[in-house]
Amino acid sequence: MNIRLLMTPIPLDKADVEEKTVVVIDVLRATTSICAALMAGAKGVIATPGPGEAGDMRAKLGGDGVVLAGERNGVRIENFHLGNSPSEFTDETVGGMHVIMTTTNGTLALNRANKGKHVITAGLVNMSRVVEAVAREKEDLLLVCSGREGHFSIEDTICGGMLIHRLTERFGDELQLNDAASLALLLYRTNQDNFHEAIARGEHARFLASIGFEQDIAIATRVDSMPVLPVLRDGRLVNEVE
Ligand code: MLT
Numbered sequence: 001m002n003i004r005l006l007m008t009p010i011p012l013d014k015a016d017v018e019e020k021t022v023v024v025i026d027v028l029r030a031t032t033s034i035c036a037a038l039m040a041g042a043k044g045v046i047a048t049p050g051p052g053e054a055g056d057m058r059a060k061l062g063g064d065g066v067v068l069a070g071e072r073n074g075v076r077i078e079n080f081h082l083g084n085s086p087s088e089f090t091d092e093t094v095g096g097m098h099v100i101m102t103t104t105n106g107t108l109a110l111n112r113a114n115k116g117k118h119v120i121t122a123g124l125v126n127m128s129r130v131v132e133a134v135a136r137e138k139e140d141l142l143l144v145c146s147g148r149e150g151h152f153s154i155e156d157t158i159c160g161g162m163l164i165h166r167l168t169e170r171f172g173d174e175l176q177l178n179d180a181a182s183l184a185l186l187l188y189r190t191n192q193d194n195f196h197e198a199i200a201r202g203e204h205a206r207f208l209a210s211i212g213f214e215q216d217i218a219i220a221t222r223v224d225s226m227p228v229l230p231v232l233r234d235g236r237l238v239n240e241v242e
Pocket residue numbers: 026028029030031071074084103104105106107146208
């Protein structure tokens with residue numbers, strides 16, 4: 001089983017993702033919020049690269065049963081119902097609804113990766129569900145860290161490293177890692193007893209804390225607290241029932 005990790009989604013083209021199981025990671029906060037939306041009973045999450053496409057999608061689906069969510073510079077986009085805090089996705093706000101989501105890095109990465117054979121989103125909050133799914137399929141994996149505006153982010157790389165670590169426990173030497181995957185594994189193992197702190201010290205966590213979203217970092221680093229498996233089907237992320 002080959003595991004290739006990309007520390008940022010740029011460059012990423014069709015040839016990178018075709019015929020692969022692609023796991024998109026944006027711990028702070030898009031792929032955590034996607035889990036929160038599905039945990040809260042959203043029918044599905046449609047990720048669009050920008051607010052314009054989100055509005056077009058809403059018009060296409062009709063306004064009823066649709067919630068617009070997302071952020072730019074960390075805060076809710078004007079005229080959107082919700083921002084990108086996982087705590088905003090509740091039964092009341094998204095239960096039974098479709099969520100159209102656009103975020104700075106996470107939904108952009110998803111849109112770049114959406115031609116994969118299987119597309120899954122992962123955070124720390126749904127780690128075990130993702131590990132089970134990819135271990136069952138046992139196909140070559142592409143892990144796409146959303147990063148931060150084209151740059152490395154510690155939280156996504158630690159999350160990718162934890163996923164690889166869990167897979168090494170099952171498959172040992174059968175795994176062939178690219179160098180970025182080896183580095184992610186090393187980063188996770190070096191920080192495994194205090195990865196919350198390592199993430200909280202990271203650039204994006206510090207930024208989120210500075211604009212009042214410190215609580216989101218605690219939510220996003222609770223491993224397996226949201227046991228859903230978001231998989232892309234017909235353009236929307238839905239929870240694959242166990
Ligand atoms: C992103 O996609 O860039 C993030 O989810 C940003 C955030 O809301 O913290």
